[in-house]
Each structure stands twice: as C-alpha cells, then as structure tokens.
Amino acid sequence: MNTHRLRLVALPVMAAAAALSPPAAAEESSWSWPLEPRPSIVRAYEAPTGPYAAGHRGVDLAAAPGAIVRAVDGGVVAFAGRVAGVEVVSVDHDGVRSTYQPVGADVVKGDRVARGAVLGRVLLAGGHCFPVACLHLGRRHGRAYADPLALLGRAAAVRLVTPYGPPPVPPPTPALGRGTPGGLVHPVDGPISSPFGMRVHPVTGELRLHDGTDFAVPCGTPVRSAAAGRVVGSGYDPAYGNRVVVEHGGGLSTTYNHLIRPGTAAGTSVEAGTVVGSVGSTGFSTGCHLHFMVVDEGHPVDPTSML
Ligand SMILES: [Zn+2]
Ligand SMILES: [Zn+2]
Numbered sequence: 001m002n003t004h005r006l007r008l009v010a011l012p013v014m015a016a017a018a019a020l021s022p023p024a025a026a027e028e029s030s031w032s033w034p035l036e037p038r039p040s041i042v043r044a045y046e047a048p049t050g051p052y053a054a055g056h057r058g059v060d061l062a063a064a065p066g067a068i069v070r071a072v073d074g075g076v077v078a079f080a081g082r083v084a085g086v087e088v089v090s091v092d093h094d095g096v097r098s099t100y101q102p103v104g105a106d107v108v109k110g111d112r113v114a115r116g117a118v119l120g121r122v123l124l125a126g127g128h129c130f131p132v133a134c135l136h137l138g139r140r141h142g143r144a145y146a147d148p149l150a151l152l153g154r155a156a157a158v159r160l161v162t163p164y165g166p167p168p169v170p171p172p173t174p175a176l177g178r179g180t181p182g183g184l185v186h187p188v189d190g191p192i193s194s195p196f197g198m199r200v201h202p203v204t205g206e207l208r209l210h211d212g213t214d215f216a217v218p219c220g221t222p223v224r225s226a227a228a229g230r231v232v233g234s235g236y237d238p239a240y241g242n243r244v245v246v247e248h249g250g251g252l253s254t255t256y257n258h259l260i261r262p263g264t265a266a267g268t269s270v271e272a273g274t275v276v277g278s279v280g281s282t283g284f285s286t287g288c289h290l291h292f293m294v295v296d297e298g299h300p301v302d303p304t305s306m307l
Contacts, residue, residue, distance in 0.1 A: 030073060030151055031072035031073055031098070031139075031148065031151040031152050032070070032072055032073070032115055032116055032152075033070075033072070033152060034061070034069050034070050034071070034072050034098075034100060034119075034135060034137055035061055035063055035067055035068075035069065035070070035122075035135060036068070036070070039061040039062045039063060039135070040061070040062040041059055041060070041061060041062075041149070042060040042061065042062050042128075042129055042134050043056055043059065043060040043128065043129075043134075044056070044059060044147075044149070045057070045058060045059050045145075045146075045147035045148065045149065047145070047147075048145070056128075057138055057140075057145040058099070058136050058137050058138035058139065058145070058148060059136070059137050059147070059148050059149055060128045060129055060134045060135070060136050060137075061134060061135045061136075061137060062134055063122040063133055063134050063135040064122070064133060065122055065123065065124045065133040066121050066122060067121065067122040067133075067135070068118055068120075068121060069089070069100050069103050069118070069119045069120050069121060069122060069135060070116045070117060070118055070119060071091050071098070071113045071114065071115060071116060071117045071119055072091075072093075072098045072115070072137070072148075072151070072152070073091075073093045073098065073115045074093065074112075074113065074114050074115045074117075075091040075092050075093035075094070075098075075112075075113060076091065076092050076110065076111070076112055076113070077089065077090070077091055077092075077107045077108065077109050077110060077111040077112075077113060077119075078090045078091060078092040078097060078109065079109060080105035080107055080108055080109055080120075081105070081109075083101075085126060086101050086102050086125075086126035087101065087102045087103055087104055087105065087120075087123055087126065088100070088101040088102070088103065089101070089103045089105045089107065089119045089120055091113060091119070095141065095142070096139065096140070096141055097138075097139070097140040097141075098137065098138065098139060098148070099136075099137070099138035099139075099140065100119060100120070100135060100136070100137060100138075101126065101127075101135075101136045101138075102122070102123040102124075102125060102126040102127050102136075103119060103120040103121065103122060103123060103135070104120045104121050104123050105119065105120040106118055106119060106120045106121070107119050107120065122134075122135050139151065183306055183307060184226035184227050184254070184272075184294070184303070184306045184307050185224065185226050185227065185272050185273055185307075186215075186224075186226070186307055187215070187223050187224050187225070187226050187254075187256060187290060187292050188215045188217045188221055188222075188223055188224070188279065188290050188292075189217075190215040190216055190217035190221070190290075191215070191216050192213055192214065192215060192216075192304070193214045193215065193216035193289060194210060194213070194214035195210070195213060195214075195302075195304065196210060196211070196212060196213050196300070196301075196302040196303060196304065197209070197210055197302070198210070209300070211293055211300035212255070212257070212291045212292050212293035212294075212300065212303060213291075213292050213293075213302070213303040213304055213307075214289045214290065214291055214292075215279075215289060215290040215292060216288075216289050217279050217288065217289065217290060218279065218288055219260055219278070219279050219280050219281060219288035220260060220278050220279060220280075221278065221279040221290075222275045222277075222278055222279075223244075223256045223259065223263070223275065223276055223277045223278060223279060223290055224272075224273045224274060224275055224276065225246050225254070225256075225270040225271070225272060225273065225274045225275075225276050226246075226254045226272065226292070226294075226303075226307075227246075227248045227254065227272045228248065228269075228270065228271050228272050229246045229247050229248035229249065229253070229254075229269075229270060230246065230247050230267070230268070230269050230270070231244055231245065231246055231263075231264050231265065231266050231267065231268045231269075231270060231276065232245050232246070232247045232253070232266055233245030233255075233266055234262060234263055234264060234265050234266045235262065236262070236282070236283075237257075237283060238283060238284070239283050239284045240255070240257040240258065240283045240284075240291065241257060241258040241259065241280065241281070241282025241283025241284070241285060242257075242258070242259035242260070242261060242262050242263060242277065242280060242282045242283070243255055243256060243257045243258075243259060243263075243283075244256045244259065244263035244264055244276045244277050246270060246276065251296060251297040251298075252294070252295070252296055253294075253295045254292065254293065254294050254295070254303075255292070255293040255295065256276055256277055256290065256291075256292060257283065257290070257291035257292070257293065258279070258280050258281055258282050258283050258285040258289065258290065258291050259277040259278060259279065259280045259282065260277075260278045260279060260280025260281075260282065261277075261278065261280065262277075263276045263277025263278075264276040264277065294306055
C-alpha cells in the first residue's frame with residue numbers, strides 16, 4: 001500500500017526536477033552582450049597551458065572609450081577597483097564570474113545587478129588594445145577560465161577585426177627630403193622584411209597594427225634620418241628598444257627603432273641622410289632590423305607611401 005503511494009508521488013516529482021534543470025545547450029548561451037550594439041571581437045580567448053602560462057583569459061571586444069558596460073547576467077558585484085593598476089569590475093553569477101576591464105565602475109562590491117544593468121564605462125588606460133580602447137571580458141568558474149563566447153553566441157560566428165579600423169589613408173606627401181623630390185630618403189639600404197599593416201605580432205602573437213616598415217639589415221648598419229628636422233626624442237622604450245624620434249615640421253615625424261645603442265641626442269638638428277644611430281635588436285624584436293615609422297599628426301602611416 002505504502003510502496004504504491006510512494007511510486008505515484010515520486011514520479012511527478014522527478015519529472016518536475018528534470019524540467020527545472022535546463023538542457024546543457026540552453027545553459028551554453030546564457031549571457032547577454034556587455035556592449036550595445038553587439039561588438040566585434042578583436043582578440044579571441046586562448047586557453048592558457050598552465051596557471052601562469054601565457055594565453056588570453058577572455059575576449060577583447062571593440063569599444064569606444066566611455067562606452068557603457070552592462071552585466072552579462074544577473075548577479076552580485078564581487079569586485080570593483082584596481083588590480084595591478086587596471087580598473088576591473090567582476091560580477092558573481094552563482095559561482096560563475098564575469099570580469100570586465102578596463103572599466104570605470106558605477107557599482108561597488110556587494111551591489112546586486114540585473115542582467116543588462118550598467119556596470120560602468122570603458123576606459124582607455126590599461127586596456128588590452130592600447131593605444132585604442134576595447135573591453136576585455138573574462139569568464140571564470142572557480143579558478144578555471146573559460147571562453148566567454150561560448151555563453152554569448154556561437155564561436156563559428158566570430159571573426160577577428162582590427163580595433164584600429166581600416167588602414168589609414170596616407171596623407172598628401174609633403175615636400176621633404178633631398179633623395180626623392182617630395183619624399184623621404186631611405187633610412188637604410190635593405191629589403192623590406194615586414195610591411196606596414198595588420199599582422200600577427202612575432203613576439204606577442206597578437207593581431208595588431210604593424211605601425212612601421214621593417215628593413216632587414218645587419219646589426220650595426222648606420223641609420224639615416226629620412227628628412228631634415230630635429231631630434232625630439234632619444235631613449236629606451238620597452239617595445240621599441242633604443243629609438244630616435246625626428247620631427248620634420250608640418251605634424252610629420254619619423255622614428256628609428258630597435259637601435260643597437262642610444263642614438264643621436266634630443267635637441268640635435270639633422271639633415272636628410274644624417275646618421276642618427278645603428279641598427280640593433282633592442283626592445284620587442286626577434287632579430288637585427290630597422291623598424292622605421294612615419295607618424296602624421298600622431299597617427300602612424302605607411303612609410304613606403306612616402307619613400
Ligand atoms: Zn584581453
Ligand atoms: Zn617593425
């Protein structure tokens with residue numbers, strides 16, 4: 001009698017429990033996009049091979065500085081503040097965490113937020129796409145990181161884009177230099193080993209704008225100023241290594257990077273062809289070469305358009 005009753009009761013309970021836990025597929029698309037309209041993906045998730053190994057523990061989403069950042073799901077703000085100099089917001093969704101950086105927070109720890117609630121605004125400083133802005137979105141289950149896109153949409157729909165937009169249009173060529181009428185002189189004689197444009201960085205593996213032209217020449221090769229001007233910068237940069245910056249007037253400057261040792265000092269006037277340093281491989285570089293840049297009003301342009 002009792003057994004019979006139990007069975008009758010138990011069956012509907014089990015059916016209800018099954019209906020309450022959604023199928024895995026539904027759970028796998030349970031985040032909403034943190035930016036509106038739906039952003040392009042600048043850099044995809046790359047699973048780290050170990051806890052301290054390189055990788056990319058999230059996705060970088062194209063965003064304008066100041067863009068409003070929204071919670072991907074309802075939850076409680078677990079953190080809002082600085083981590084290693086970067087403004088970070090983190091929201092806990094029942095054990096799964098979404099993190100957003102760099103974001104100037106409008107929320108504080110302990111705030112309960114609804115899906116789509118405003119968390120803050122995208123900052124420029126500390127971003128993974130610096131010098132342009134983007135939002136890094138991370139997803140963490142306990143200590144393990146996972147691909148946020150799996151919760152946002154189908155990975156097949158992902159297409160990497162450049163946060164820099166289309167390649168810059170070269171400015172009208174100013175009358176500069178003596179080597180070529182109206183152009184710049186070649187800073188070294190050698191073949192171009194990597195042109196200006198989007199590429200996968202040989203050291204970091206990131207898709208980035210290669211902001212200059214690489215000339216393959218041996219270390220020690222003299223580097224000449226591409227036009228007359230004044231050295232306005234000379235020093236060491238972690239990425240560019242030893243570099244010299246020459247200003248030519250009219251908003252145009254050229255830079256000579258990865259030099260073997262510090263080049264011509266700031267304040268020195270140079271002519272087109274004046275040696276400003278020697279080819280090296282300092283900074284983020286995989287071998288002896290000259291990384292030559294032309295900067296027009298603060299924007300790197302394709303040097304070959306002016307050589
Ligand atoms: Zn990132
Ligand atoms: Zn280069």
